[in-house]
Amino acid sequence: MTSGSIFAVFDPAGPYAGSITTLAWVLIAMFVAVLAVVIAALWIALRGSGRLKARLGGTRAIWIGGIGFPVVVLTALLVYGLTLTRHLTAPMPQDAMRVRITGEMWWWRVAYLDPSGRPFMLDANELHIPAGRPVLLELESNDVIHSFWVPRLSGKLDMVPGRRNTLPIQADGPGVFAGQCAEYCGGPHALMGFVVIAHEPAAFDRMMAARRAPRPVPDERGRQLFRSTGCAACHRIAGTEANGMAGPDLTHVGSRRSLGAGILPNNRGTLAGWIGDSQAIKPGNRMPPYKTLSAADLQALAAYLEARK
Amino acid sequence: MHTVRALLPLLLTAGCKPPPDEAQHMPQADPVRGKQAIVRAGCGACHVVPGLRWPQGQSGPSLEGFADQGLIAGRLPNRPDLLVAYVRNAPATLPGTTMPAMPLTDGEARDVAAYLYASGKR
Structure with a gap:
């Protein structure tokens, strides 16, 4: 049920997952470039001409390649990474929808919150959200450390007993997104999946209104x-x-x-x-x-x- | 090709037990699609299904060796037409049975039956 592509992390469906994916690609590109430089240096050291070897072993090469290059590149990366992911911790709009999700062994307690932070609807293991709008999740745990992760919508964030962590998620369009507990929490941890369903905003409002209406139970x-x-x-x-x-x-x-x-x-x-x-x-x-x-x-x-x- | 491979055990044992194998022949159904339908409908929530590693439910009987089994749910002759009907809507086929109607089309039910006959050899 929660299967799907194992490459979900490279297939973001919203801005919060998107910037993380972009950063991941930049890091992968950098890894490949640095690896190429190292292989080239290794090749010179083993097979290169005497002149190249002498250059590679000189003090200048160490100053440039060993100190200058990493300082410049890593500083640039730090600035770029922090700028790119700034919105992950930016304050949410006041009227943003809020949902509290509590990790339990081995399922998820879901409580939709009103503007004052009180639960008005309880559910479990699945979350309905409006597409195109940011939703703030309050992540808690009632027992051990769990980690909330819906790879196509956000990064992962631990649910720590006694703490409330907040995680923004957003889906750009309607769809169904699989999640999984990402911190080993005992026994059937691997079978602790989650499902997020994003609806068109109008359809979402209709669904929530229908759910809030009084419900006769005829059976x-x-x-x-x-x-x-x-x-x-x-x-x-x-x-x-x-x-x-x-x-x-x-x-x-x-x-x-x-x-x-x-x-x-x-x-x-x-x-x-x-x-x-x-x-x-x-x-x-x-x-x-x-x-x-x-x-x-x-x-x-x-x-x-x-x-x- | 898939069909040939899936039916190979059936062909190999055809000489040993011709009558049941003849009777279980389902030319229009595809056991490979049948297995996909089994996963999609979640049959494993109640049954051990041959070739399915998870889930292996215990609420219902194991379906290992189903091709050699005499009766469906202990009551109906183990024939393709009855199995297809039972897999899709058990209470209508055999009133009083525990197994509920499953969300399968007629074609999917035929594929599921073909999979049980092709894979369920002891």
Whole structure:
């Protein structure tokens, strides 16, 4: 699900990732140029004529090549790099959208924030943003150090317990962008993926308005099962009595593109498989297997969750 | 070429067990596309699927050796037409089964069935 090109870092989709990619190409070009100079010097030292060897070994060559060249080039690079990436730490517009993302073992808690910084909508493992607008992420952790990384939208930034780091992201156009925890955080760290979905701004506003509207939950059987089988102890579904906060918020789970933190496609089948035995899929994750559910109950729960749009 | 390679085990064993192999022949389906559809639909969330390293779900039965299996879900004869229908919409094919309907087109379901028959030899 979170696959895609391993060269995503060279395929930026927004300004924050773009400047980092530009800097990376400049560094690669410099590496190639310096390597060429070193190889040339090596060739002269081994095979060159006596006159060239003498020049290469002289004091002047050391002053120019060993001190002057690095000082000039590295200073220029420092100035260029800081100028190029200045916007990464520049203050965001006051009205910029803010989202708090909290690293958990091994998933992501997502809270959309109002202008005063209070959460008004909870979600997990996926982030919806408007295309063409900067979004400020507040990155935190509830347990160990994680690292937030959506290579096509931004650089990576650690989520450190007890700290709040901020990271701007922006997608220039609509699209789906894969992310991945980039700091080893134990057990199923490699299966801790993330998905960012960028929408046209109008479509984004419509989606958020629809999500904020009151949501009737007509499926009484699913709702009962969700409570009686214990799901509600860890998972919240807004508009119902299910209010557990230990695991991912499932209010909108049916509209997600992925399950298990960006790792499985999301459909009724994978929902049933995850509920039945998520340990076989993501060993070590904190959800226990529910192998005692009857076929009918498992079907009903999967259908109930699939309808939580 | 892919089709030939994928069907090679089927051809090699054709002499040993002609009746089931004949019956499982699916000329219009492509096992290679079938495997892609299996990954896309996430069949591995519930099943161990031959040739798929991850995920190897345990909620449903393993599909290793499916070609030699007598019945689908213990109830239906293991025939291509029934397997295609079951893979796509299990509850409609066999009411009461745990497996839900999967987001597959009819063509994809045929490819998935072909993959299970071509790869699922013991």
